[in-house]
Amino acid sequence: MISPTQFPPSLWFATAEPLDDFPTLNFQESCDIVVVGAGFTGLRCALLLANAGRKVTVIDNKQPGWGASGRNGGAANPLLPFNSPDEVRKKLGQEAGNKLLHAAMNSANELFDIIHSNDIDCDAVQPGWVRTAHYSGAAKVFREQCRQWQEIGADIDLLDTEAVYEITGTRAFSMGALVKQGGNIHPLKYARGLAKVVVKAGATIFGDSPASHIQKHGEKWRLHTEHGHITADQVVLATNGYSDDLWPDLKRSIVPLISVQLATEQLSEGLSASILPQRHTLSDTRRVIYYGRKDAENRFLLGGHGFTEQFGDHPDYERVKQEAVTLYPQLKSVKWKYQWNGRLAITHDHLPHLHEPNDGILTGLGFNGRGVAMSNVMGRVMAERILGKNPRDLDVPITPMRNYPLQRFYRLGLPLVVNWMRFRDNQELRKG
Numbered sequence: 001m002i003s004p005t006q007f008p009p010s011l012w013f014a015t016a017e018p019l020d021d022f023p024t025l026n027f028q029e030s031c032d033i034v035v036v037g038a039g040f041t042g043l044r045c046a047l048l049l050a051n052a053g054r055k056v057t058v059i060d061n062k063q064p065g066w067g068a069s070g071r072n073g074g075a076a077n078p079l080l081p082f083n084s085p086d087e088v089r090k091k092l093g094q095e096a097g098n099k100l101l102h103a104a105m106n107s108a109n110e111l112f113d114i115i116h117s118n119d120i121d122c123d124a125v126q127p128g129w130v131r132t133a134h135y136s137g138a139a140k141v142f143r144e145q146c147r148q149w150q151e152i153g154a155d156i157d158l159l160d161t162e163a164v165y166e167i168t169g170t171r172a173f174s175m176g177a178l179v180k181q182g183g184n185i186h187p188l189k190y191a192r193g194l195a196k197v198v199v200k201a202g203a204t205i206f207g208d209s210p211a212s213h214i215q216k217h218g219e220k221w222r223l224h225t226e227h228g229h230i231t232a233d234q235v236v237l238a239t240n241g242y243s244d245d246l247w248p249d250l251k252r253s254i255v256p257l258i259s260v261q262l263a264t265e266q267l268s269e270g271l272s273a274s275i276l277p278q279r280h281t282l283s284d285t286r287r288v289i290y291y292g293r294k295d296a297e298n299r300f301l302l303g304g305h306g307f308t309e310q311f312g313d314h315p316d317y318e319r320v321k322q323e324a325v326t327l328y329p330q331l332k333s334v335k336w337k338y339q340w341n342g343r344l345a346i347t348h349d350h351l352p353h354l355h356e357p358n359d360g361i362l363t364g365l366g367f368n369g370r371g372v373a374m375s376n377v378m379g380r381v382m383a384e385r386i387l388g389k390n391p392r393d394l395d396v397p398i399t400p401m402r403n404y405p406l407q408r409f410y411r412l413g414l415p416l417v418v419n420w421m422r423f424r425d426n427q428e429l430r431k432g
């Protein structure tokens, strides 16, 4: 069984059904496709390939869902973060831009379809996502972004102060939008459930098997772990914010950002009824974003940007708790029972990236904090590419892998940038 020390001490780990450890790779194996990373992206890709009759092996540093996929806020929100539809088309061109926009718009539905069609028990609900403008000056841009998404078919209603309050229970925001496809899941239950479906489809999963290097082996690729190796026609790298030196350029193409998460004890019925009563997800337009939801047992969760990878007490967690009480003063004396964190991946253009850095190597990453739904799209797109779909018809364009500008300095520079963004957010919040 999984030992408690292997997973972060999250609400999700405490409440998911345990899953037997997948064995370590300690022999030589060959297959058609080896997938590195057993998060949402890698598992979705593996599932489609196994269903198409390919021999698939998945390996992970730890166990399925150990990365961001088992630690996130579980907010399955569609659309793309940071970029408006016009900006996406400007960056990618009309055709590729529109494909990505439609895939992103439908990403939450795609996720809930996988959950329902495979009967994955993961507390999935789809009541909608409320995105709020954090100050009145953001309202104009916010309305325009909503208009552009509505134009391509997104089901979004603009909300005034009263309507935001009715759905969220907070009066902190003067306006917002209800994106109806949004919802939430128990992410570790989903990751483990998906892993079981992948195995049922015929793929093999190895845990506790960090891949150390990849080398060309004749026409194939050989992936080495400490105790074994796998020879395959195709390698899929689905390592996102946990990308390491396995394919060094990959690590340099993103900035791994830390997000911290907190969850309260179970709220009393009265308290629970006053906060997100229908279990919508909530986030706002701040540069340093906060995002919240309730779980199936009426605990309130809030997440935000942080710097620590510790699970013990740290100012990052205190800051998120204070923010929760600002949004919901009724949480003042509630106990916070869980705190944890994880790494997500930011790309230079804030778009998800699909790269093919060599024949037989494919990688998809960079969900910029919106990966619960979008990672499943990326997994599908990579499987479609491997099964022969023309690159022009893929929902995510294949682009060259480029270093994130000044990536080497992110550890030094990031705190400065984040603190500056937080300062600007606070100034705007004060304007109201």
Ligand SMILES: Cc1cc2nc3c(=O)[nH]c(=O)nc-3n(C[C@H](O)[C@H](O)[C@H](O)COP(=O)(O)OP(=O)(O)OC[C@H]3O[C@@H](n4cnc5c(N)ncnc54)[C@H](O)[C@@H]3O)c2cc1C
Binding pocket: 036, 037, 038, 039, 040, 041, 042, 059, 060, 061, 062, 063, 065, 066, 067, 068, 069, 070, 071, 072, 073, 074, 075, 076, 077, 209, 210, 211, 212, 238, 239, 240, 241, 242, 243, 244, 246, 258, 259, 260, 261, 291, 303, 340, 341, 342, 343, 344, 345, 365, 367, 368, 369, 370, 371, 372, 373, 374, 375
């Ligand atoms: C705290 C937190 C909260 C978040 N909240 C939300 C949210 O509410 N909504 C939302 O949409 N998104 C959220 N995200 C982002 C979302 O979780 C991710 O975008 C998504 O899970 C990425 O999935 P993935 O499968 O690509 O990567 P991951 O789940 O990170 O999986 C990568 C896997 O690769 C493995 N790996 C790496 N290198 C190797 C190697 N060399 N050998 C073997 N295995 C390797 C790792 O062990 C890991 O399991 C959050 C992220 C974090 C960290």
